[in-house]
Amino acid sequence: IFSSFFRKKMQAVYVDSCERAKVSPHVALLALIQEAARKQVPLTRLSLSHGGDGDRQIGPIVSLLERCPVTEIALNYMELTDDGCTGLLRHLIRRGPGLASLELFGNCIGDASCAFIPDLLEAQPIVRLKLGDNSISSAGAARIASGLTRNTNLVQLHLGGNRIQDEGLHAIVSALKNNTTLTSLGIRDNAIGEAGVQSLCELLCQPNCALCEVQLKGNVLGDAGAVALAVAVRVNTTLRVLEVQGNNIGLGIISLCTALHSNSHVHALNFNDNRLGCAGAESVAAILMTNKSITTVGLSGNEIGKRGTQALAQALLQNTTLTGLDLGNNRLGNAGIITLASVFRFNTTLQSLDIHMNGINLQGISVFTSALCCNSSLRHLDAGSNFSRNQGAIAWARLIRRTTTLSRLCLTDNEIGRDGGEALLAAVRNNTSLKNFKFGGQSQVHPLANRINRLTRRAIKNLVARNKHLQEPAPCLLVPTGYYPRSTSRADPLDCSRSVSSDEDSELPALLLLDEGTEPCRPDPSLVLPRTACGDRRSDGDTFGACNENGGVPR
Numbered sequence: 001i002f003s004s005f006f007r008k009k010m011q012a013v014y015v016d017s018c019e020r021a022k023v024s025p026h027v028a029l030l031a032l033i034q035e036a037a038r039k040q041v042p043l044t045r046l047s048l049s050h051g052g053d054g055d056r057q058i059g060p061i062v063s064l065l066e067r068c069p070v071t072e073i074a075l076n077y078m079e080l081t082d083d084g085c086t087g088l089l090r091h092l093i094r095r096g097p098g099l100a101s102l103e104l105f106g107n108c109i110g111d112a113s114c115a116f117i118p119d120l121l122e123a124q125p126i127v128r129l130k131l132g133d134n135s136i137s138s139a140g141a142a143r144i145a146s147g148l149t150r151n152t153n154l155v156q157l158h159l160g161g162n163r164i165q166d167e168g169l170h171a172i173v174s175a176l177k178n179n180t181t182l183t184s185l186g187i188r189d190n191a192i193g194e195a196g197v198q199s200l201c202e203l204l205c206q207p208n209c210a211l212c213e214v215q216l217k218g219n220v221l222g223d224a225g226a227v228a229l230a231v232a233v234r235v236n237t238t239l240r241v242l243e244v245q246g247n248n249i250g251l252g253i254i255s256l257c258t259a260l261h262s263n264s265h266v267h268a269l270n271f272n273d274n275r276l277g278c279a280g281a282e283s284v285a286a287i288l289m290t291n292k293s294i295t296t297v298g299l300s301g302n303e304i305g306k307r308g309t310q311a312l313a314q315a316l317l318q319n320t321t322l323t324g325l326d327l328g329n330n331r332l333g334n335a336g337i338i339t340l341a342s343v344f345r346f347n348t349t350l351q352s353l354d355i356h357m358n359g360i361n362l363q364g365i366s367v368f369t370s371a372l373c374c375n376s377s378l379r380h381l382d383a384g385s386n387f388s389r390n391q392g393a394i395a396w397a398r399l400i401r402r403t404t405t406l407s408r409l410c411l412t413d414n415e416i417g418r419d420g421g422e423a424l425l426a427a428v429r430n431n432t433s434l435k436n437f438k439f440g441g442q443s444q445v446h447p448l449a450n451r452i453n454r455l456t457r458r459a460i461k462n463l464v465a466r467n468k469h470l471q472e473p474a475p476c477l478l479v480p481t482g483y484y485p486r487s488t489s490r491a492d493p494l495d496c497s498r499s500v501s502s503d504e505d506s507e508l509p510a511l512l513l514l515d516e517g518t519e520p521c522r523p524d525p526s527l528v529l530p531r532t533a534c535g536d537r538r539s540d541g542d543t544f545g546a547c548n549e550n551g552g553v554p555r
Helices: 002-021 027-039 054-065 082-094 117-123 138-146 165-175 194-204 222-235 252-260 277-290 305-318 333-341 362-372 389-402 418-429 454-468
Strands: 045-049 072-076 101-103 128-130 156-158 184-186 213-215 241-243 268-270 296-298 324-326 352-354 380-382 408-410 436-438 476-478 513-515
Touching (some): 002 054, 027 045, 045 054, 082 117, 252 277, 305 333, 389 418, 418 454, 436 454
Parallel strands (some): 101 128, 241 268, 268 296, 296 324
């Protein structure tokens, strides 16, 4: 009786409000009302995305909020403008305290809405505020900063994909000088340069700084910014996750790596899509020789070369803590992958590896898969966008047949045809560990697209689905991010920001793993992980996870 009454009453309130606003009811919101009624619990989380007429939806949503104890609101990609957003914020300021999370990323919100944020932070005990991928400028950032000065609740602030620039970051940093609660700051893709990062580093050097995750993806730090971060890393004791991918960093990475030698707090590094080259890769390898706290490293798109690959291989033979490594898009070729293959006969700690888009063909694949047959630690592997073809697929099939630990594998865009597909099918029939197998890329246009028979694809998917339901021990937990939609991302996630698909099965998993029972380093369990060719780990547009604000090391 309660369920039926609750559903009919809430639906009637919402539908009537939609009729008055002359807007169609949001199907997802109706589903949330029905789900709450089915479970006989109040509606506490309002999560909508990708709905048009966002401003016109605000009136009906507010009428529903007046009758429901909602504590989390997410209106992402709803085409909200300042008109609709200010109406929502006014209501949230007036209502009684109880809101813990507000997400409004991917809309058209500008500085006018930011003027209400200080009052909102004072009226509501919000711990998570995400305003990524909007149109907030430095002036809007300054208005947000004015609400941070005395705030003691906010834990996550994500402003990625706006236009806050150096001036906006300086305002936020100034407001955080006496703050001891904010632990996650997302400022990706904001045209932040050397001046802005200098302000941030001054904050990181303060003894009361609480930041443990900073996402700087897609800015313009350059070598000077990397050197400034090196100074902060030597002093700071709270930072756990550092994302500087896509910042045009070259030799400046050497200073940052030198500082990390003596740092025992940072555990996730994302250097993807910079200009590290051989020298930078050698510097990273030197860290891995001595640093025992780093567990995840992203080096995708850095042209690390033969010397860099050899240095990393040597480091992996000695390192006993690294669990995730992204080496995608580095043109390793057969020589590079054969060098790495020798590592996997001895390394027992690396659990996730990304080698997508490295120009590897049958010769390298044969040696690599043979080495993996002797490995019992690798669980996640992205080898997409290489040149396996049918003979390479047979080599992968041999690995699938023998492995008992590999649970996720990506072989998209490898020019695999009918014969290769049948070999993979035969192998999967005898495998019980593979629970996520991506072999898509069946496009008729893409030159590397697979051409696996439709019936064969369906049979493989059914067998993998069977494996998902098998009882298994849980030696590790995957933390979704998101690190992190594709490098377009997202973001982000890794976020990787990306942004990203919300369907977890459509992506290879994030590269950061936690031992069973281990707690993440920050209040929000989303950590930043390496991005793979199958997509970044995050779903909210910031490469955070949730540091793509929803997923290993984002691109």
